[in-house]
Amino acid sequence: MEKSFAITPWKYALFTTCILIALCNIFFFSCGVVTWGSTSSSHGGYAAALVGAAVFAASFLGVYVALKESYKYSIYYLISTVVVIVLLAVYFAIFSTMRSQLLSHFDDRIKLLFEQRSHQNDTMQPIHSLFRCCGLNGPQDYLAKEQGGLPASCCYAFDCTVGSHIFEEGCATKATRNLQMQSEINYYACIVIFALEFMGVLTAFLMGKARKLTKIKDDEAPISED
Template identity: 30%
Template sequence: MGCGTSFVKYVLFFFNLLFALIGIAMVGIGVAVVLNWQVVKDASRGLNVAPWLFIVIGAVVFLISFFGCCGAIRESHCMVVTYAIFLIVIIIVEVILAVCIFVYADSIKHALKTGMDRSFEEGRSLNPNPFHQIERQLSCCGKTGPIDYNVQAVANLPPECCDQGSQVCSIVNAYSTGCTTRMLDYYDKSHKVIAGITIGVACVEVIGALFALCLANSIRNMDRRSRY
């Protein structure tokens, strides 16, 4: 195996090692969200898909990267080609996902608003109210603010609407931002960044796929030469 092929081999190995670690990190983040935000996800319904999707994507990234590492080190033509095919499929999915985030940004934002508003209204008839856990997690109060609780007295807001150190929660010291507003602000700040990172990762993976195909071609040529 020539110097150039050896270089491609080790670059591909470390490339996949990096993505294997990224996959493990994604699984860890998804598990952490599932464990720590279970009540919030139960209240916000459709949002509970996100951490599980993160876990699945992280596991797939890890498995494919592990496959690429083994194929590169063992110089297996079949494993490297299979890895390249999987990587190309992932690239296509990532590009589609990023485009959907840009194209359907308003629809996703509307769905988030509808889900949060519904959770607030339905939670008012439940005891305990699961929406209060959203208020505690996001440091917010009501849908658009404390006024959603129709405050009539000095102190009749749920304690989650105020800082945990507050003795009495009233409209005076309650969080002024509503949970729906807070969630939409998070989405506005993050969805373009997420889409951009997805496109960036896809571009890096294109390089990895090209390296994998070059290595596979080199391994095949070596096998052919070894037969003569």
């Protein structure tokens, strides 16, 4: 009973914390990749993916540590979490300073892609498909200039024969608004993960300490003679 009482609260605290980190990291990972990728910043997308993968790895290690009640692996978790915290801090600093610049660059990219479109090369297709929008201001951008022809990317499942499949909102408003939301989710998810990582460090340390002290007590306990 003494062993279970000493370890169990910190064990489940660590387990819960790591699960919350993994859940928050889903939003951080996906929104970070979309935000950087939409602005044609491949290096930023790789950085978000790398940090997200590191967060996942550390959180899964924390779950393993909690389930195994391992003092040795709790040390590994503490080291890996410190590394993750440093990576998150660097990423957060860079993203915070570049966020407005990324959104501004995205607006310019949409306008450039729209100007470069042609019948043979639908340069707007990635924007249309990702954000479910059409043209800059709406389908009228194509209907007014191209004799009633819409690119297939302006429609759900590339099927423009059904009126309800057509994306009615322009990318200059919908895509920009959507990307703004994605960037905010990535920003705040980073803050939440950062806080949870510190909580994970605390709970892992206390669980490891309880496990070590319990082991010492077990080793020092006298052997009963029947």
